[in-house]
Amino acid sequence: MSAVVEFAKMNGLGNKILVVDMRGRTDRVTPEAAIALAADPATNFDQIMAIHDPKLAGTDAYIDIVNCDGTRAQACGNGTRCVVQALSAETGRKLFTFQTLAGILNAEEHADGTISVDMGKPVFEWDKIPLSEEFFDTSRIELQIGPIDQPILHSPSVMSMGNPHAIFWVDRDPMSFELERFGPLLENHLLFPEKANITLAHVTSRNEMVTRTWERGAGLTLACGSAACSAGVSGARTGRTERKVDIIVASSPNRGKLSIEWRQDDHVIMTGPAEWEWSGRLDPLSGTFERDQEPEVQAK
Numbered sequence: 001m002s003a004v005v006e007f008a009k010m011n012g013l014g015n016k017i018l019v020v021d022m023r024g025r026t027d028r029v030t031p032e033a034a035i036a037l038a039a040d041p042a043t044n045f046d047q048i049m050a051i052h053d054p055k056l057a058g059t060d061a062y063i064d065i066v067n068c069d070g071t072r073a074q075a076c077g078n079g080t081r082c083v084v085q086a087l088s089a090e091t092g093r094k095l096f097t098f099q100t101l102a103g104i105l106n107a108e109e110h111a112d113g114t115i116s117v118d119m120g121k122p123v124f125e126w127d128k129i130p131l132s133e134e135f136f137d138t139s140r141i142e143l144q145i146g147p148i149d150q151p152i153l154h155s156p157s158v159m160s161m162g163n164p165h166a167i168f169w170v171d172r173d174p175m176s177f178e179l180e181r182f183g184p185l186l187e188n189h190l191l192f193p194e195k196a197n198i199t200l201a202h203v204t205s206r207n208e209m210v211t212r213t214w215e216r217g218a219g220l221t222l223a224c225g226s227a228a229c230s231a232g233v234s235g236a237r238t239g240r241t242e243r244k245v246d247i248i249v250a251s252s253p254n255r256g257k258l259s260i261e262w263r264q265d266d267h268v269i270m271t272g273p274a275e276w277e278w279s280g281r282l283d284p285l286s287g288t289f290e291r292d293q294e295p296e297v298q299a300k
């Protein structure tokens, strides 16, 4: 088995993604390789989306998702759009079905280049999110940070979009909160036995909200797709928004947008862009890499 595989540095609204082609191999990207790649400024990433041969009939690929701290994640919305764009560029196909730890995901690239992913159904049961304590109503749980009589963040909506999310509702721009301070405390709170992705959401109308996320296993990222899905679902679930909302991702370049629809059949559809940056080859065991030569621009 050759030591190196091809990969692409991509992003989804600024969420830094490495799409790694592991097809035809039985090994996986190691946590050590992930940590080494994350430490290099050139390949620094939030998630690796490793494309493996399908394990299930009817699917195009198995996607192994690795956070930059080397841990595995069940779902990654922005990364899934990057995988679709990479495979569409390779094959010319527009429709794909993937298997992930979160289940089977269908995805489509549209004529305008945007990509929709059916992220599956949200899960609200406390023990499946999972929480360590029983909560009958997970649309508003008891959890707060800051002074007891004047909490800074409190009463989040919690759910699983394949991965665990807590959405804290705030009354102003999420960028004005010290999420870098509160994020790690909340991600690692005892209430979340598998940790959680922490999002601040400011509802600006029945059809729009502004979000910012501290990601489990990755920290502050410029965007998080599964968090946008969770914020959209939780907004509708708590009566704050309609079931179709634009999520303005405050931390992303130019405050980019994801469109989230929680359909009547309970499936959550996320639509947004993906962007290729450059390609190369890497060793999935050690994380050493080499960037491809860019084609020279011809002077006229």
Ligand SMILES: N[C@@H](CCC[C@H](N)C(=O)O)C(=O)O
Binding pocket: 015, 046, 047, 067, 072, 073, 074, 075, 076, 077, 078, 079, 163, 164, 197, 215, 216, 217, 218, 221, 223, 224, 225, 226, 227
């Ligand atoms: N950036 C992702 C979410 C990645 C996974 C997350 N950090 C976790 O461990 O659950 C997205 O776009 O959804």
